[in-house]
Amino acid sequence: xxxxxxxxxxxxxxxxxxxxxxxxxxxxxxxxxxxxxxxxxxxxxxxxxxxxxxxxxxxxxxxxxxxxxxxxxxxxxxxxxxxxxxxxxxxxxxxxxxxxxxxxxxxxxxxxxxxxxxxxxxxxxxxxxxxxxxxxxxxxxxxxxxxxxxxxxxxxxxxxxxxxxxxxxxxxxxxxxxxxxxxxxxxxxxxxxxxxxxxxxxxxxxxxxxxxxxxxxxxxxxxxxxxxxxxxxxxxxxxxxxxxxxxxxxxxxxxxxxxxxxxxxxxxxxx
Amino acid sequence: xxxxxxxxxxxxxxxxxxxxxxxxxxxxxxxxxxxxxxxxxxxxxxxxxxxxxxxxxxxxxxxxxxxxxxxxxxxxxxxxxxxxxxxxxxxxxxxxxxxxxxxxxxxxxxxxxxxxxxxxxxxxxxxxxxxxxxxxxxxxxxxxxxxxxxxxxxxxxxxxxxxxxxxxxxxxxxxxxxxxxxxxxxxxxxxxxxxxxxxxxxxxxxxxxxxxxxxxxxxxxxxxxxxxxxxxxxxxxxxxxxxxxxxxxxxxxxxxxxxx
Numbered sequence: 001x002x003x004x005x006x007x008x009x010x011x012x013x014x015x016x017x018x019x020x021x022x023x024x025x026x027x028x029x030x031x032x033x034x035x036x037x038x039x040x041x042x043x044x045x046x047x048x049x050x051x052x053x054x055x056x057x058x059x060x061x062x063x064x065x066x067x068x069x070x071x072x073x074x075x076x077x078x079x080x081x082x083x084x085x086x087x088x089x090x091x092x093x094x095x096x097x098x099x100x101x102x103x104x105x106x107x108x109x110x111x112x113x114x115x116x117x118x119x120x121x122x123x124x125x126x127x128x129x130x131x132x133x134x135x136x137x138x139x140x141x142x143x144x145x146x147x148x149x150x151x152x153x154x155x156x157x158x159x160x161x162x163x164x165x166x167x168x169x170x171x172x173x174x175x176x177x178x179x180x181x182x183x184x185x186x187x188x189x190x191x192x193x194x195x196x197x198x199x200x201x202x203x204x205x206x207x208x209x210x211x212x213x214x215x216x217x218x219x220x221x222x223x224x225x226x227x228x229x230x231x232x233x234x235x236x237x238x239x240x241x242x243x244x245x246x247x248x249x250x251x252x253x254x255x256x257x258x259x260x261x262x263x264x265x266x267x268x269x270x271x
Numbered sequence: 272x273x274x275x276x277x278x279x280x281x282x283x284x285x286x287x288x289x290x291x292x293x294x295x296x297x298x299x300x301x302x303x304x305x306x307x308x309x310x311x312x313x314x315x316x317x318x319x320x321x322x323x324x325x326x327x328x329x330x331x332x333x334x335x336x337x338x339x340x341x342x343x344x345x346x347x348x349x350x351x352x353x354x355x356x357x358x359x360x361x362x363x364x365x366x367x368x369x370x371x372x373x374x375x376x377x378x379x380x381x382x383x384x385x386x387x388x389x390x391x392x393x394x395x396x397x398x399x400x401x402x403x404x405x406x407x408x409x410x411x412x413x414x415x416x417x418x419x420x421x422x423x424x425x426x427x428x429x430x431x432x433x434x435x436x437x438x439x440x441x442x443x444x445x446x447x448x449x450x451x452x453x454x455x456x457x458x459x460x461x462x463x464x465x466x467x468x469x470x471x472x473x474x475x476x477x478x479x480x481x482x483x484x485x486x487x488x489x490x491x492x493x494x495x496x497x498x499x500x501x502x503x504x505x506x507x508x509x510x511x512x513x514x515x516x517x518x519x520x521x522x523x524x525x526x527x528x529x530x531x
Binding site for chain 2: 031034035036037038039040042058059060061064065069072075094095096097098099100101102103104106107108109111113114117141142143144145146177178179180208209211
C-alpha cells in the first residue's frame with residue numbers, strides 16, 4: 001500500500017462505487033462497519049472488491065485500564081476477514097474507564113508505567129488479531145505531568161510492543177500549538193522503520209488553541225510539516241481524513257492530489 | 272491506585288460532570304490553554320459524540336420536537352446515561368424510558384403522550400438495521416426432539432411493540448423531508464412488528480393474537496419458553512406458529528442446553 005488514499009465516508013460511498021476517481025486505496029473506519037448483518041457487510045464487500053483497504057479503529061481502548069473488550073475485537077476481526085486490510089490501526093490513548101465509554105481519544109501520561117501498560121495490551125491485541133497493530137499519535141488538550149516527551153513515549157511503546165506507527169501530522173501540529181510540544185523534533189525522533197501510514201486532516205482554531213476537528217482542509221502549517229515528514233518518509237502511505245462537515249468528493253480529491261504532489265516532490269529531492 | 276489509573280479516573284470523572292480539580296492538579300501547565308478550558312473541550316467532545324449518535328437514530332422525534340427541544344432532551348439524557356460499549360450504534364436504547372419519564376414529569380410534554388412509544392419505534396428501526404442475519408430456519412434438523420427441549424426465538428432483525436397510540440402512522444407521516452400529512456391522533460391499541468425487508472425497517476400492524484405469540488417466543492432468560500409450554504398455554508394461539516415461520520419471524524428453534 002502506498003500513495004495517497006482517503007478515508008471513505010458514507011456521503012461519498014455511491015460516487016466511489018460508481019467511479020474510482022483515481023483514489024488508489026481507502027481507509028475505513030471499522031467502527032462504522034461492525035454490524036453483523038443487514039446492508040453493512042454487503043457494503044464492506046463491495047468496497048473491498050473495488051479498493052485496497054486499511055482499517056482504522058477508535059474503540060480498542062489501547063491505554064485503558066478496563067479489560068480488553070474481546071467482543072469488540074472479534075467484530076473488528078470479522079470486518080478484517082471481509083476486507084483483507086493492508087493493516088489495522090487505532091490510537092495511543094484511552095477511551096473507556098470503569099465500564100464507561102467516552103467515544104473520544106483521551107490522553108495518556110507520557111510515563112514508563114503507561115509505556116509498559118499500553119505495550120502489554122497492544123501485544124495481546126496483536127496476538128488476537130494475528131497481525132501487528134499500527135498505532136497513531138493523538139492530538140491532546142491536556143498533558144499529564146510525566147517525565148517522557150511525546151516522541152519518546154510513542155517510540156518506547158512501539159519498541160516494547162513491536163507494533164507499527166501511524167504518524168498523524170495534524171495531531172503533531174495541534175499538540176505543538178496546544179501543549180508547546182516540538183512537532184519537528186517529534187518528526188526527527190519517530191522510528192521511521194515502523195511508520196506505515198501518515199494521516200492528514202483539518203483542525204479548527206478556537207482562540208489560542210486548536211481542536212482536531214477533521215472538518216476542514218489541511219492547514220498551511222500542517223502542509224509544511226507534512227513536507228518535512230514526506231522528506232523523511234517518502235514512500236509511506238498517506239491518508240486524508242475528513243469526518244465532520246464532509247464536503248463534496250471533489251474537495252477531498254483536491255486534498256489528496258495536493259498531498260500526492262508534495263510526496264512526489266519529496267521523493268524527487270531524496271533521489 | 273497507580274498514577275496511570277488515577278489520571279484516567281480523574282479525566283473520566285471530569286467528563287462525567289465531576290470537578291476537574293484532580294485533572295488540573297495532575298496536568299502540566301501550558302501557555303495558551305488553561306486546564307479547565309481543556310477539560311471543557313474533552314467534556315464537550317465526548318458528550319457531542321453521543322449526542323450526534325442520537326441525532327441519527329431519532330430523526331422523526333427530532334423533526335417533531337424541533338431542533339432546540341430535541342437537543343435539550345438529548346443533552347440531559349447524555350448527561351445522565353453513560354455509554355457502556357465501544358460501538359456508538361448501540362448507545363441510546365434507554366432513550367425511550369428517559370423520554371417516558373420526561374413526559375410524565377414535565378407539563379410541557381403533556382400533549383405528547385405517544386412520544387416515548389415513538390422513540391421506542393425509532394430505536395427498533397435502528398436496532399434491526401444493524402442486527403445479525405439469521406441462517407435459514409431448518410426445522411428438519413430438530414428431528415424428533417422433545418417439545419420441552421425446543422426453544423423458538425424470533426429473528427434477530429425483528430422487533431415488536433404495543434402502543435396505545437398510532438405511532439406507526441406518526442412515524443410514517445414524519446419520516447420524510449416533505450410537509451407531513453394531517454393526522455388525527457386518537458388513542459387505541461396497536462400491535463406492531465418491525466422487520467427488516469431489503470435492508471430497511473418495515474413496520475406492520477398485526478392482530479393481538481399473533482403479537483402475543485411472537486412476544487411469548489421472544490422472552491429472555493428465566494422467562495424463556497419452550498415449545499411444549501407455548502403449545503400448552505391456553506392464552507396463546509400456538510396454531511399460528513407456522514405463520515411466524517412463514518413470515519420468517521422465527522429466527523431459530525434452539526435446543527435447550529442442559530446444565531450439568
